[in-house]
Amino acid sequence: MIHPNHVAIIMDGNGRWGIKNFNNRAKGHEYGVKNIKPIIEFCISNKIKNLTLYALSKDNFLKRKKKELKNIFYLFEKYFNKQKTFFEKKKINLFFIGENTGLPNNIKKIMSSINKKSDIKNINLNLCIAFNYSSKLEIIKSFKKTLSQNKSFNTKNIQKNLFTGKINDPEIIIRTGGMNRLSDFLLWQSAYSEIYFVKTLWPDFTVRKLKNILTQFNTIKRNFGA
Numbered sequence: 618m619i620h621p622n623h624v625a626i627i628m629d630g631n632g633r634w635g636i637k638n639f640n641n642r643a644k645g646h647e648y649g650v651k652n653i654k655p656i657i658e659f660c661i662s663n664k665i666k667n668l669t670l671y672a673l674s675k676d677n678f679l680k681r682k683k684k685e686l687k688n689i690f691y692l693f694e695k696y697f698n699k700q701k702t703f704f705e706k707k708k709i710n711l712f713f714i715g716e717n718t719g720l721p722n723n724i725k726k727i728m729s730s731i732n733k734k735s736d737i738k739n740i741n742l743n744l745c746i747a748f749n750y751s752s753k754l755e756i757i758k759s760f761k762k763t764l765s766q767n768k769s770f771n772t773k774n775i776q777k778n779l780f781t782g783k784i785n786d787p788e789i790i791i792r793t794g795g796m797n798r799l800s801d802f803l804l805w806q807s808a809y810s811e812i813y814f815v816k817t818l819w820p821d822f823t824v825r826k827l828k829n830i831l832t833q834f835n836t837i838k839r840n841f842g843a
């Protein structure tokens with residue numbers, strides 16, 4: 618089986634899972650976070666080099682209730698503090714894409730200290746977390762950066778100046794939770810991605826389900842317009 622180089626996942630459905638199982642949306646986010654590790658470990662053991670996870674959109678940050686966001690930030694801080702040694706031991710290069718303006722200071726600090734350490738050499742996996750992320754804003758920023766570098770607006774330059782600049786576009790994008798949309802995620806990078814919309818809510822998404830998608834992916838011929 619040929620494994621993709623880059624898998625991206627829109628981890629949707631936490632709230633509904635929490636309501637269904639505990640009558641509590643917050644529980645859904647808690648179990649959603651727990652579901653990340655087995656997916657990371659699967660990617661490492663199958664030599665999938667890049668994994669991008671959509672954890673919070675810019676619109677989530679702007680439109681979700683304060684209480685829900687507070688809980689998400691709490692889980693974020695706990696998770697990245699607790700998993701530090703796991704990431705180091707597994708040689709995972711962790712980095713964030715998205716805006717940090719407006720986020721609480723403790724979250725900004727975690728994001729920037731992790732991004733500073735980010736190093737693409739000698740690693741098993743690039744783990745990219747999209748947090749307070751908007752693909753439209755990312756594209757605008759890339760154009761602005763390209764302009765400031767006095768470079769021309771061609772695909773290569775714009776691509777390089779995206780937050781995801783150093784990594785290849787995802788061959789596969791998975792969205793859990795049953796909605797058939799991208800919700801402002803990797804709009805540029807998804808030009809030729811295979812997109813899998815699955816009904817499973819994120820906390821119930823297993824490695825087995827990921828394997829099924831990879832098997833399907835192997836039957837597909839990608840043409841890139843040819």
Ligand code: IPE
Binds near residue numbers: 628672673677689
């Ligand atoms: C996705 O789950 C995670 C975040 C947006 C933080 P949701 O919170 O959107 O869960 P549903 O879609 O309401 O079930």
Ligand code: IPE
Binds near residue numbers: 628800
């Ligand atoms: C997209 O899910 C963002 C993440 C999963 C992080 P949403 O639940 O915010 O998407 P919409 O609002 O249903 O499109």
Ligand code: MG
Binds near residue numbers: 629630794
């Ligand atoms: Mg949702």
